[in-house]
């Protein structure tokens with residue numbers, strides 16, 4: 341396929357409620373959407389960068405700039421591009437995994453729409469719907485947390501993930517266990533907020549039978565996670581540390597993680613995400629699909645990925661209304677704790693034009 345146009349759109353989507361993590365609070369999701377066209381198709385994707393480099397080193401303006409100045413010119417020069425070529429063409433450029441993921445995904449969407457094949461079928465989905473977890477932010481009080489968790493359980497979510505940080509960890513977990521019992525699937529996400537020296541404190545979470553503790557330490561502290569795994573009983577899951585199939589294999593070999601959060605945006609796209617899935621399955625390490633507060637565009641692709649056989653734990657693939665009163669696409673609606681895997685060509689969804697225009701704050705056609 342030859343790229344005939346690439347458009348970047350900045351979209352502002354207000355969250356239904358502030359979402360606080362150990363690295364900041366989101367109230368509006370400022371998204372960068374990518375739309376590519378080829379002679380016989382179009383492709384959409386969503387770049388998962390935040391407005392500021394707090395989750396990772398990438399941020400929205402930086403992603404748009406690197407696409408504009410380096411990535412799109414390189415891809416536009418390729419006469420017969422396909423999704424598998426994108427990673428190769430962009431490999432001389434270091435990092436910028438979310439920007440690379442957005443371009444690869446848009447090209448893949450265009451390719452699959454032209455072929456009439458769904459993302460799920462292309463990736464190797466083994467299910468037609470996926471069980472959904474939900475991520476619960478750091479709250480102002482325990483009562484507020486319990487009300488929020490109760491609402492999500494009533495909505496049917498099959499797993500609760502609590503964001504934690506020093507000062508908001510053991511007590512919230514204890515309160516949720518005391519109120520909702522030992523049966524609910526419960527895990528925590530620290531987003532790198534702790535140090536190995538906090539091991540004894542983190543071991544106080546062990547009695548609560550958590551599924552996992554996600555990314556307690558710095559993303560580059562793989563050895564620290566291996567040491568922590570020897571000091572706490574709760575399984576360690578890595579997110580920010582896993583940037584490729586190779587780093588996944590190394591982290592597993594070093595005993596740094598027993599579970600992996602597969603997040604396509606963090607690793608350059610769905611092709612590498614599937615490689616990470618395959619490496620983890622080969623090592624007997626369960627995976628689940630992480631989220632970046634995606635609109636329906638990114639959510640569609642994540643739900644398709646979460647249907648692969650090694651995704652044996654519920655992911656952060658929540659319904660649209662977890663974050664947004666109005667989604668860019670037809671909303672993803674939870675049904676008996678599950679979301680259906682889209683079956684249409686490509687992502688199987690597209691932005692609703694009037695909704696997209698209403699939420700667009702800037703648009704830019706890149707010269708090819």
Ligand SMILES: O=C(O)CCC(=O)N[C@@H](C(=O)O)c1ccccc1
Pocket residue numbers: 361366390395474475529531579630631632633634656657658
């Ligand atoms: O449900 C979702 O999409 C969000 C899941 C979630 O908690 N994501 C976290 C994370 O660290 O993985 C996050 C990413 C970016 C911004 C805020 C939070």
